[in-house]
Amino acid sequence: MEYRLLGRTGMPVSAYGLGTMTFGAETGEDESFAQLDAFIAAGGTLVDTADVYAGGASEEIVGRWLRERPSDVTDHVVLVTKGRFPSAATRGSEGTSRRHLRRALEGSLRRLGVDHVDVYLTHAWDPLTPLEETLSFLDDAVRAGHILYGGVSNYVGWQLQKACDLARVHNWTVPIALQPSYSLLVRDIEWEIVPAAIDNGLGILAWSPLGGGWLTGKYGRETPSGSTRLGEDPGRGLEAYDRRAQRDQTWQILDAVRAVATSRGVSLAQVALAWVAQKPGVSSVLLGARSGEHLTDNLRAARLRLTEEEMAALDAASAPHVGDYPYGADGVDQRTRRLPASV
Secondary structure (H helix, E strand, O other): OOEEEOOOOOOEEEOEEEEOOOEOOOEOHHHHHHHHHHHHHOOOOEEEOOOOHHHHHHHHHHHHHHHHOOHHHHOOOEEEEEEOOOOOOOOOOOOOOHHHHHHHHHHHHHHHOOOOEEEEEEOOOOOOOOHHHHHHHHHHHHHHOOEEEEEEEOOOHHHHHHHHHHHHHOOOOOOOEEEOEOEOOEOHHHOOHHHHHHHOOOEEEEEOOOHHHHHHOOOOOOOOOOOOHHHHOOOOHHHOHHHHHOOHHHHHHHHHHHHHHHHHOOOHHHHHHHHHHOOOOEEEEEEOOOOHHHHHHHHHHHHOOOOHHHHHHHHHHHOOOOOOOOOOOOOOEOOOOEOOOOO
């Protein structure tokens, strides 16, 4: 397992983290414990959860696992959780107000059985709460020792930049992590969000790196059925079958991933995960497996290093469609920040 510093901090995290959204829902406690044990045994350190995962059950399971394992195991864990949405503990309130986040964090600490978490993220943007209120809460939580670092999840570029600027102006703790959806199927974030994160020294914690299971190759041209996420619910969320199956590029990406996987003798999932892990700014790629078998396969991606040629082929197949200006061939090159000669 490779270890990387989380953004501009001095805290190392494993290049692959364990996402626990299925714990207490699709994954029972015994299997959840087995996944945590396997993850730690493979050298993993970053464990990601949230107060709304399985109605709080995910945090409770992680908390019981922490209590049942010896300190020489749990001391290596970098614990990440999030707050923003309504939960049983917050009695229907939501958002990133000081009142809601205080109740959300207190509930998370109680369920996890710890006195602090390493990283606390606001789970999404709140258009109603002044950003100064949110950031001042995170700063207070750091100073009180309830969290070591603050960060954000699912922010767009201007929101992220505004948060970093406001924190610096007020001498508050500047966010150190961004958790966005990032995969071969979701690359639009490279135009604004990734550059803003890199420029401000935030480490990227990529969620849904397999595109909700699409990049494992288990879905074909026919509407899925059976015991898979889309087999049980074809209209599920961002990865809904009709939404992605109708895009020709989805199948082009899968063909490119399959070609690399076949040539290297590895699974499609390992190729897709390795691609995300090798993208600029990524500190950790979150694995969210329904079973121990899936997790074992995913963890093998830690041993896979794609060549420049393989990365280029995957980049070409998955390049997001944009207009000519300002992001296309006639606009600013976001990597060099140079204007073309004709402008």
